[in-house]
Amino acid sequence: MTTIEADPIVEEFYIQRLEQAQSLTVRVDCPAKTNLTLEVGSTHAEWGGRHALDTIYCAVGVYDTVTATAKAPGTGFSLDLEGAHLGDLAASSSDMRRNHAVLALFAMARAAHREPDVALTITKRIPVGAGLGGGSADAAAAILAINRLWELNWPMNRLRAIAATLGADMPFCLTGGLAHGTGFGEQIEDIEAGSDLARKLEAQGFVGEVLVGAYHAQLSTPEVYHTFDAVGAGKGDRNHLQAAAISLHPRSGQAIEAALEAGARHAFVSGSGPSVVAFAPDDATAQHIIDVWRRRDAADRIIRAKAPVTPIIGVTQ
Ligand SMILES: C[C@](O)(CO)[C@H](O)COP(=O)(O)OP(=O)(O)OC[C@H]1O[C@@H](n2ccc(N)nc2=O)[C@H](O)[C@@H]1O
Ligand SMILES: Nc1ncnc2c1ncn2[C@@H]1O[C@H](COP(=O)(O)OP(=O)(O)OP(=O)(O)O)[C@@H](O)[C@H]1O
Incomplete structure (x- = not known):
């Protein structure tokens, strides 16, 4: 039988990496969205009664800031909310486990088979319940932050699939810019800067x-x-x-x-x-x-x- 001695240099390296990961804070500034066109079609039972959409999304430079920091294993999540205009999120009845950013953290934890031991903070600047996709922006920011914090490096199509389980606007909010949305809004085709359509929208x-x-x-x-x-x-x-x-x-x-x-x-x-x-x-x-x-x-x-x-x-x- 062979015994493997712990190598103090290797051990020190892993302890340092663990400490670094625990003190890392990822900050995402995620913009609001609007719809330059929004055509609404019929409802579909398979989409939970949602309507078919054909839309051009546009990200607007009013930003919420979401930060994510690792917490000690087994301690669960926390959420701190700040901002001058919190709308109904400021109500005492507002359940932070239903906050879109927290739902996004849970969805990422399930997909990554990890515990949601993360401290989230949200600084809200996007008006709440305003048609500007503020909750979707916060969820998208949380997904981007967790992807980086846990060093998952998942590609955008995987992140979009997770976002689509949470809401129609969320897949777009992951990348912003301009995009064509179909399905119930979750099918995203980016409109590249400098493309014919981008130039046409600019000219308009x-x-x-x-x-x-x-x-x-x-x-x-x-x-x-x-x-x-x-x-x-x-x-x-x-x-x-x-x-x-x-x-x-x-x-x-x-x-x-x-x-x-x-x-x-x-x-x-x-x-x-x-x-x-x-x-x-x-x-x-x-x-x-x-x-x-x-x-x-x-x-x-x-x-x-x-x-x-x-x-x-x-x-x-
Ligand atoms: C109005 C828009 O913001 C335009 O981009 C979106 O259509 C709404 O996006 P969202 O809030 O992310 O939507 P979800 O959270 O998926 O759905 C919220 C509610 O909006 C309605 N809804 C949403 C999307 C859609 N294609 N048809 C719908 O009828 C449904 O009543 C649904 O229960
Ligand atoms: N992080 C969040 N930011 C804003 N609203 C949230 C958040 N989490 C949950 N909500 C709830 O979601 C509801 C819709 O808020 P939001 O600001 O996303 O509206 P909206 O922009 O009109 O949404 P939509 O994307 O449907 O157009 C609010 O009643 C709010 O309490």
Whole structure:
């Protein structure tokens, strides 16, 4: 029988790696999303009653920051939330185990056969329940962070398959930029920068300075889809959910009108609303739209951003 002596140098190397992994923090800044077009088709039982979509997603430079740090084995997850605008996440009834970032951590842990011993923090800047995909951005950020923290190095198609089990918008949020979405929104085909379609969208004015008009009020995505089933799409609307969202939240319609009058090239309800997104051709027009929104009290919070943008991943020891 042979005995293998522990090699102190090798042992020291592994202890150092373990300590490094435990003190590593991965930080992901994940942008909001909007839909430059959103065509809504019929419902499908196999998608849990969700509607078929044909959409062009665009990531908008309002970022939530998610950090992930390893915790001691067996201690479970933790979640710290901060930000000035937490919407219904600030309510005492909000269950942190239902937070989209935590659900994403659980999904990654299941797929990797690991325990979810991770400390997550979320700094929220994306308005909540606003049609800007904030929860999806946080889930996508958590998936990207865990992929790096646990050194899984899974390719994007594997991460997208996990994200698709959690929500329609999440696969897009992993990569941002511009993309064509089909299925229930989870089938993603990237629109590469410089491609014909990207250039066409740019020529139409879907690039550069974006103003987001946000509200204290939130809309529930299922309720907006139910309302769409009753009222249908408005004539000529690029976003088929716009008429439904405006019927539930009329101020969004006033903000669209005001932005177009003030020179926006495009102004529409973002996704399921109630936020409104306005693309301005230049700085002066952007400022004019802000002034008009303020004067008419068309939005509760105005955010100036760029589009399209992508998530940013960083690591600190
Ligand atoms: C409005 C959009 O943001 C546009 O990109 C999305 O369609 C909604 O994305 P999401 O919130 O990630 O959607 P999910 O979490 O998958 O679904 C939330 C709810 O929205 C409705 N829903 C969502 C997607 C879809 N294709 N059809 C639907 O009818 C369903 O009522 C569903 O229960
Ligand atoms: N990390 C999260 N950030 C925001 N909302 C979350 C999060 N986790 C869970 N939620 C819940 O998800 C609901 C929708 O919030 P979210 O900000 O994602 O809305 P949305 O942008 O309208 O969604 P959608 O992607 O359907 O357009 C809220 O009621 C909120 O309580």
